[in-house]
Every structure is written in C-alpha cells, then in structure tokens.
Amino acid sequence: MDNPIQTDVLIIGAGPVGLFAVFELGLLNLNCHVIDILDKPGGQCAQLYPEKPIYDIPAYPVITGQDLTENLLKQVKPFSPVLHYEQLASKIEKKDDGNWLVETDKGLIFDVKAVVIAAGGGSFEPKKPNIPDLDKYSKSISYSIDKVDRFKDKDIVILGGGDSALDWTLQLYDTAKSLTLVHRRDKFRGAPATVEKVMNLRENGKIQFHVGQVNEIIGNNGKLSAVKCLKSDETINLPCDILMPFFGLTMSLGPLDKWGIDLSDERVVVNTETFETNIPGIYAVGDINIYPGKLKLILSGFHETALMAHAVFKRVNPDERLTLQYTTTSSSLQKKLLSQ
Ligand SMILES: Cc1cc2nc3c(=O)[nH]c(=O)nc-3n(C[C@H](O)[C@H](O)[C@H](O)COP(=O)(O)OP(=O)(O)OC[C@H]3O[C@@H](n4cnc5c(N)ncnc54)[C@H](O)[C@@H]3O)c2cc1C
Secondary structure (H helix, E strand, O other), X not given: OOOOEEEEEEEEOOOHHHHHHXXXXXXXXXXXXXXXXXXOOOHHHXXXXXXXXXXXXXXXXXXXXXXXXXXXXXXXXXXXXXXXOOOOEEEEEEOOOOOEEEEEOOOOEEXXXXXXXXXXXXXXXXXXXXXXXXXXXXXXXXXXXOOXXXXXXXXXXXXXXOHHHHHXXXXXXXXXXXXXXXXXXXXXXXXXXXXXXXHHHHXXXXXXXXXXXXXXXXXXXXXXXXXXXXXXXXXXXXEOOEEEEOOOXXXXXHHHHHOOOOEEOOEEEOOOOOOEOOOOOEEEOHHHEEOOOOOOOHHHHHHHHHHHHHHHHHHHOOOOOOOOOOOOOOHHHHHHHOOO
C-alpha cells in the first residue's frame, strides 16, 4: 500500500456518534480523519430524518436531525478533522509497528494508531416493496425526506404502518395536496401518541387511509400519476405524484464482517469499559456495537465516545498519565476550543 494518510485515529462513519467521537478524541489531542460511504455527514439523522424533530438530545428540548448534524460539525471544528465522503472502509491490515492500515474502496489508505468503527447499522438501504417497474419510477419514489418543500402541492401515497410511515404522515399532510396512507391492516405498530394523532387526521378527513396493498404503479416516462391499491373486495386508483414506502431498512455490515471482529447479531461486541473490540486498537461506538443493556440511542453513543477516547489515549500514549479535565475549568482545553 503506497502513500498512506497518517493520523492518530480513523473513524469509520460520519453519523452523529462518529462526529462526536472526533470531539472527545480532540479533547485528548488525538487527531482524526473520518470516512463515510455517503456523500454527506449525519448518518441516519441526515439521511433518514433530516427535518424531523428529535426530543431526547440532552439540553435540546427539540432539534432536527439536520440541525443536530450541523451543530456537531461546528462543535468539532476546533479539532480540524478531515472528512472523506463516498469512501467505504473495505480492507484492514495490521502493521509491524502496531499501527493499522485501512483502505477504502476508492483507494484511500490510512496509517493510524487506532480505528474507531462508528458505522451505525452498516450501510443502510430501505427495503423496497414488491411492485413491478418500481425502479423505472425512482424519481417519483422517496424513502426519506430531504426537503419538505419538495412535497408541496403533491399527491402523496405513504405505505406502511410503523413509526416512519406515521411520522411522515404527520409531517407532510398539511404540505401535500393530498396524503393517502396505505397499510395492509387496520392496526399500526407506531408509538401510541403518534397513532392517536394519525387517527385524528383520518377522522377529520385531513388524510385518506386504506387497508390494502399497492400492487401496481401508473405513469409515463418515469413520472408517477397514480397507484393501484388492492383492497379486500376491490382495486382502487389513488392519485400519486410521490410514493413513499416505509417498510424498514436492511442493514449490511459489508466488508467489516471480514475483519475478524467478534460479532453478535451482526453488531460488534465491545468491552464497555473501553469500547474496544476483541482486536486491540479497533474500537466500536454507536449503533454498530452491542453489549448487555445497549440502547440504540444517540445519547448512548455520545456517552460511549468519551470512554472510548480515554481508552484510545492510553493505547496511543502508554507512558502518559491521563487525568479527567473539565472543559469549564481547563484553560488548555478552552484555548483549543476557542481557537476557531
Ligand atoms: C426514523 C428514525 C428516527 C430516530 N429517532 C431517534 C430519536 O428520536 N432519538 C435517538 O436518540 N435516536 C433516534 N434514532 C436512532 C439514531 O438515528 C441512531 O441511534 C444514530 O443515528 C446512531 O448514530 P451512529 O453515528 O452510531 O450511526 P449512523 O447514524 O447510522 O451513522 C453511521 C454512518 O456510518 C456510515 N458507514 C457504515 N458503514 C460504513 C463503511 N464500511 N465505511 C464507511 N462508512 C460507513 C454510514 O453511511 C453512516 O453515515 C432514530 C432512527 C431512525 C431511523
């Protein structure tokens, strides 16, 4: 492998937890490069629910996925991380000096003292419904929402009965020209408060709801105009400019599962004192890891990064004593944080 990029730590995944890992490592003077397969930072928050409100980030009564991402980018700025997008971590090799060489699918090579896997559920892809010719209409089909404005004055059909389908129904019904929710049964799997709000919209005629399955799409030159919905006793046409199927996500670890790391249920097993994997020098934080009591929440991932950073520091600087410093009282930390 030629001309590797040398730095202290390579973080795989620029989701919220990977970004906060930059901050915690930066506080301990550890420099980071970050890679992500996607073309932008923010992981699930930016990709799947950028405009949706999150209510359980400490000290933010409410913040959208996009704003959380932007705030994290601001917060890590003093540490000047280098972010590389559209790079899939594919190969890893241990060097004789104890460092790791990590290679991406596009040929970038990193020579680092530690690797932090913050890859969420791995590379995630929405599950597609089994409808003929779906791919021909890809521009009229949406599995996430980047800009709510795109849905203005459109006939929207949302498929599914889980949280995502219901949440997007609540988010879009007053922007859309019409919104129809289609689910195969009259029971929903969403949070009770959300189900109640959707039921109210249905009762007040703000949305249409059908028990059934969409089995055909109608349109021209890749542009949707309607979908056919098969109900128990009839098939009806529903006007549709944008079809939004929410049938969950398939997550795939991709090349990471060939790195010899202990996995359980497709997630990386870690020691909860250090967030190190079974391979010394490789750590895992955020949704990608698993341990007893793990909760796949952003705040759990944030907590994990602080413990991981202390463990990485000790590995990289075995002879240095590490004492916990508060950002409120440490003048050296403040100098660093205020440097930009
Ligand atoms: C609809 C929805 C609503 C949610 N609401 C909340 C909520 O209200 N509160 C809450 O706490 N949590 C919520 N979550 C969960 C939250 O989004 C996750 O816990 C959080 O995103 C995990 O962050 P992460 O950084 O670990 O992983 P992710 O956000 O998944 O980011 C991982 C990143 O790693 C990249 N990646 C993966 N594999 C590789 C590879 N091999 N090479 C390079 N890059 C790679 C991915 O492209 C991705 O960008 C919600 C999730 C969803 C889907």
